Amino acid sequence: MKREYSLEDLPKIASEIIQKSKSKTLLFYGEMGVGKTTLIKEIVKQLGSEDVVSSPTFSLVNEYASKSDPLFHFDLYRIEEEVEVMDIGFEEYLDYNTWIFIEWPEKIPNLLPEDAQEIFLHREESGNNTLILKP
Numbered sequence: 001m002k003r004e005y006s007l008e009d010l011p012k013i014a015s016e017i018i019q020k021s022k023s024k025t026l027l028f029y030g031e032m033g034v035g036k037t038t039l040i041k042e043i044v045k046q047l048g049s050e051d052v053v054s055s056p057t058f059s060l061v062n063e064y065a066s067k068s069d070p071l072f073h074f075d076l077y078r079i080e081e082e083v084e085v086m087d088i089g090f091e092e093y094l095d096y097n098t099w100i101f102i103e104w105p106e107k108i109p110n111l112l113p114e115d116a117q118e119i120f121l122h123r124e125e126s127g128n129n130t131l132i133l134k135p
Contacts, residue, residue, distance in 0.1 A: 001133040004124065007038075013131060014042040020133060023117040024098060027105040030121030035129055037075075039121070040101045044071055047099060055103070060088055069098035076104040082111055 001020055005013050017026070017039075026043075028036040041053040048067035056062040056075045064071040072093050079085060085108050093100060094113055105112055118134040 001131075003131050004126075004128050005131060006128045010039065010042045011046070014039065014046050017043060017119065017131075017133060018046060021117040022135075023113070023115045025094065025100045025113050025116040026102065027112065027116050027118045028101065028103045028121065029106065029118065031123070032077075034121045034123050036103045036121060039119075039131075040073060040103070043099075043101070044073070047071060060085070061093070069096065071098060072096070072100045074100070074102045076102065076107040079104070079107040082108045085111060 001016065003013060003016070028040065030036055037053070037055045044051070044053050044064050044066075049064040049071055051064040053064060053073065054062065056073055057077055060074060060076070060079075062073045064073065074090075076085065090108075090111060102112075102116075105116075120132040120134070122130045124130055
């Protein structure tokens with residue numbers, strides 16, 4: 001799936017990601033400021049959470065309540081070594097059968113589940129974003 005979208009399109013894009021994702025573990029790739037957290041906010045909202053979503057840059061992980069299972073949001077921007085994520089029990093989070101959102105997954109390539117869904121975001125000159133959901 002490849003889509004160009006604006007902020008107004010976020011609800012539709014988030015819904016498509018939820019419906020078409022092959023995994024509940026979503027990996028968000030894209031440069032700083034491309035809208036990874038903004039897209040995650042909309043996905044979390046559509047999954048039934050009323051929590052305030054913010055980037056867990058300093059805490060590494062935020063947990064959001066939903067109508068069924070907790071949702072986990074990782075921001076690995078500040079990670080320098082994979083062991084830092086191991087220290088917070090990253091592998092245990094993956095044992096949950098719930099939605100997990102990971103920003104900057106390229107920081108921990110050896111720890112990512114093989115079935116995780118990759119999502120690539122890019123800002124276009126028009127100001128819109130392009131999203132690629134890898135098959």
